[in-house]
Amino acid sequence: MIRTLVIAILLLACLPATVAAQAYPVDDSASQVLDGNVRMRWDDPVPRPGVASTMSGRMTVVVRLDVSPWLGRSGRIYKKLAPQVQAPVRAQWTSRGVLQPGQLRDGERTLVYSGPIMTPMLEDTLHVTLQADGDRLPDHARLEFTFEIELESPQ
Secondary structure, three states, X not given: OHHHHHHHHHHHHHHHHHOOOOEEEEEOOOOEEOOOOOOOEEOOOOOOOOXXXXXXXXEEEEEEEEOHHHOOOEEEEEEEXXXXXXXXXXXXXXXXXXXXXXXXXXXXXXXXEEEEOOOOEEEEEEEEEEEEEOOOOOOOOOOOEEEEEEEOOOO
16 A cells, blocks of 8 residues: 555656646747847967867847737746757847846757736847857858747646
């Protein structure tokens, strides 16, 4: 009987971990990159032995998220960066408004907003710094940032 009780408790403890919240894509097509082509520059002009040669670039993005489908609901919005095949990329940003500052690597996502959706559009200006391995970075690379929302309670 105690063994059955222990197994039941273990199963219940594992249940929330296996039930993931459903993520919905957020339309950010109204967003605008203010300085279109990011010019990457070497972080250290003289490479040091055994240290990765990194390059960095900066851009400003006006992020406009259409959250009208979830108006009046509460949720968590995540920013995602698609995996990069040629060179790993790290993005770090500051914000001026409703979105949280943060950082992420390609293939990851990070929380940028949590709370009630009170307006049909969330807007903020992000100052983004990108960093990549300069030895593996192609001449032209396209980064794909997307946003997704997880609702806090079903409707």
